[in-house]
Amino acid sequence: MLVFLIIAAFMASLASAQCPSGAHIVVARGSEEPQGPGVLGPVAERIKNLVPGSDVESLIYPALFEPYAPSQMAGVAAMTQLVGDFTHQCPDTKVIILGYSQGAHVTMDTFCGASSVGFPETAPLPSSTSDKVAAIIIMGDPSLVEGQSFTVGSSNGSGVLARQNPDGCKAIAEKTISICDAGDPFCEAGSQNLTVHMSYATIWGDYIVSRASAMFQSAQD
Numbered sequence: 325m326l327v328f329l330i331i332a333a334f335m336a337s338l339a340s341a342q343c344p345s346g347a348h349i350v351v352a353r354g355s356e357e358p359q360g361p362g363v364l365g366p367v368a369e370r371i372k373n374l375v376p377g378s379d380v381e382s383l384i385y386p387a388l389f390e391p392y393a394p395s396q397m398a399g400v401a402a403m404t405q406l407v408g409d410f411t412h413q414c415p416d417t418k419v420i421i422l423g424y425s426q427g428a429h430v431t432m433d434t435f436c437g438a439s440s441v442g443f444p445e446t447a448p449l450p451s452s453t454s455d456k457v458a459a460i461i462i463m464g465d466p467s468l469v470e471g472q473s474f475t476v477g478s479s480n481g482s483g484v485l486a487r488q489n490p491d492g493c494k495a496i497a498e499k500t501i502s503i504c505d506a507g508d509p510f511c512e513a514g515s516q517n518l519t520v521h522m523s524y525a526t527i528w529g530d531y532i533v534s535r536a537s538a539m540f541q542s543a544q545d
Contacts, residue, residue, distance in 0.1 A: 343414035346377030347458065347540050350406065350419060352399065352427025353382065354464070355389040363525040364422050370533045371420065375540055381406070387426055393442060399430035400438065404449065407434070411456040418458040418543050420536050424524065425510060428462035428502070429485065435460060435496050439489035440467050448492050458543035459536050460500040463524035468504055468511045473497050479504040481512040499543075501535060503528055 349371055353362030361368050361382045372378040383406060385399035407419065423431035433440075435457075437448040448454070468475065468483040469490040474497050483504075487493075493500065503524055507517030525532075 343417045344377050344379045345417075346375040346379075347371070347420045348410060348414065348417050349378055349380045349536075350403075350410075350421050351380060351382050352385070352403065352421070352423040352430050353387055354425030354427055355387055355392070355395075357387055359384065359387075361422075362424060362427075363522075364424050364427075367525055367529050367532050368422055370529070371536045374533060374537045381410075383427065383430070385430065389426075392426070396426055396429055396433070397438075397443065399426065400433045400446065403430055403434040407449065407457070408453055411453050415456065417456075418540055419456055420458055420540060421460045421462075422532070422536070423460075423462040423465070425464045425466075425521065428465035428511075429467050431460060431462050432465055432467050432487070432493065432502075435500075436487065436492040437489065439487045439492060440485040441488065442485070445489075448495065451495060454496055457496070457499060459539035460496060461503070461532050461536055462501070463503045463528065464508055464511050464521050465502050465504065466510045468502055472502065474500040475502045475504060477504045478506040479508060479512040480506070481514065483511045484509070484513045486513070499539060501532075503532075 351361040386395040388395035438446040466483040466485040470482040504511035507520040
């Protein structure tokens with residue numbers, strides 16, 4: 325019994341030593357981007373440099389445009405597992421989530437529950453897990469619903485896969501920013517300006533870095 329307790333204590337201290345003292349930044353890339361952080365990589369690195377002791381992890385999932393639904397659902401499963409495992413292992417480390425395009429949809433279905441037409445309904449992450457997250461910043465979310473309190477940008481519409489139960493996002497609303505600009509064909513249904521959809525990391529990069537670091541600091545206080 326004593327040996328078991330010693331081993332358990334050692335494993336706990338080892339896990340603690342591997343937990344970042346800053347933020348754990350999780351990045352969910354967009355459709356058809358190669359595995360890694362995608363266009364949000366430089367933004368994530370800037371946040372990492374601004375918040376000492378932070379690290380960056382890229383969500384591993386297919387990120388296929390076609391077939392979209394199975395890829396997105398695999399992403400939700402992967403994000404659920406990643407965030408759940410990390411917050412269990414490192415309960416004192418706050419998490420920052422960045423998601424772009426399909427990665428934004430993955431992020432919001434993970435934290436709000438899936439409710440878009442054509443996707444099986446799922447429950448949101450429990451508050452015991454989501455409470456460990458300091459900031460959720462997404463761009464070009466196909467599941468965006470017009471009028472949600474956390475939306476910024478020039479768009480006035482809803483996404484092509486607008487969620488049917490936007491109330492599922494209420495628990496994370498104060499820590500979430502969803503960026504959508506007018507003309508984006510994915511977060512503003514009916515629009516056709518793909519350039520808008522592909523420009524968030526460049527146009528909004530400074531804002532994302534500033535808000536993510538500020539939200540992290542607020543969560544630490």
